[in-house]
Amino acid sequence: MTVNTTVTVRVPAKVNLQLAVGPGREDGFHDLVNVFHAVSLFDEVTAQDASARRSRPLTELTADGGTGTHLARVPLDSSNLAARAAVLLAETTGKSTPVDLKLIKQIPVAGGMAGGSADAAAALVACDRLWDSGMSQEDLAGLAARLGSDVAFGLVGGTAVGTGRGEILTPMDSPGRFQWVFALSPHGLSTPAVFGEYDRLFPDAPEPRESPALRRALAEADTAALGRALDNDLQPAALSLLPELERTLDTGRAAGAVGALVSGSGPTCAFLVGGGDEDPGTVEARRREVVASLEGSGLCESVVTAEGDVPGAVLV
C-alpha cells in the first residue's frame, strides 16, 4: 500500500443564492434556508506528515495567498478552523501523527464566502487521507457540522440547500453554469455581528421558507429568473453595518449585472453576469462591463470573476 506523506486538497468558496433567516434560537443560532452555490475561487490545504518534528503539537500551520485575501486576519494558532478540524479528526479516530498544514488562500477572509469553513472541510479530507483514518462521507459530514454551520457544504460543493443552522444539506438540481463577479471589500464583517444586527432590525422574523422561484430558475438554468430570485435576508444587516456596500451593489447593477446581492454575511458583493441559457459572447461582454465599472468605482479592494457551480473539496 502506498503511504501518503503529503496530501493537497482544493476547496471552493460559496455564494448564498438565497439566505432566509428565522428568529434567533435559544442556542444562539438561527434556523435558515440557505441555498449554497460553490464557485471557482479556491483555497488549497496541504497536510504534510511531520512525525520528525522535534516539538510535537499536533498541527503547525502556515498561510499564504493572493491580494485581497487579508492574510493578517488568519490566525496561525490552534484556533484556525483548519487546525481545529485536524484536532477533531484525530480525537475522533484516535489516529494521528503531527501534521504541518499549509493554506494557500484565494478566498477572501471574513468576506462572507466561507473561507475558514472551506479550509476546515479541506483539512478534514486531507488529514483523513494522510492518516488513512477511513471515515465515511457521513462521518466527515458529522464532524464538519460540529466545526461550523458552513463546513459541511465545503465537503460537497455544487448547489445545495442547507436547513437547520445550514448544516443539513440536500443537493439541488442545477444543470446550468453561471458566471459571477465578486467585489471584495477592504473591510471584514464578523458573522455573529451581522446576525446580531439582523435580530435588532427584525425582532419578529418569520420562519424561513424556501423560494420556489429560485428552485425553478436553477432547474431550468434560467439566468434572468435566477437574477430576480437572488435574495439574502442578512443583506439589510450587512448594509446597516457597512452602508457603502449599497453603492457597490448599485454600481454592478448599473453596469448590467443580471442580479446582485451581498454574499452571506458580507461584505463581499456578488454579481450574476450570465450563463445558463445565454449566448457566451453576450455574457462575456456583460462581465467585462461589470468588472470595469467596479474597478473604476474606487469602492472595492479588488474584483474577481468565477463560475459556479463547482464540486466541493477534492484531492489534487
Ligand SMILES: C[C@](O)(CO)[C@H](O)COP(=O)(O)OP(=O)(O)OC[C@H]1O[C@@H](n2ccc(N)nc2=O)[C@H](O)[C@@H]1O
Ligand atoms: C452567514 C453564513 O455564512 C451563510 O452561509 C452562515 O450562516 C454562517 O456560517 P459559519 O460562519 O459557519 O457560522 P458558525 O461558525 O456556525 O457560527 C458563527 C456565528 O454565526 C451566527 N450564526 C451562524 C449560523 C446560523 N445558522 N445562525 C447564527 O446565528 C451565530 O452567532 C454563531 O455563533
Ligand SMILES: Nc1ncnc2c1ncn2[C@@H]1O[C@H](COP(=O)(O)OP(=O)(O)OP(=O)(O)O)[C@@H](O)[C@H]1O
Ligand atoms: N482558515 C481560516 N481562514 C480564514 N479565517 C479563519 C480561518 N480560521 C479561522 N479564521 C477566523 O475566522 C474569521 C472569519 O473568517 P472567514 O474567512 O471564514 O469568514 P467568512 O467567509 O465571512 O465566513 P462565513 O461566510 O462562513 O460566515 C476570520 O476573521 C479569522 O479570524
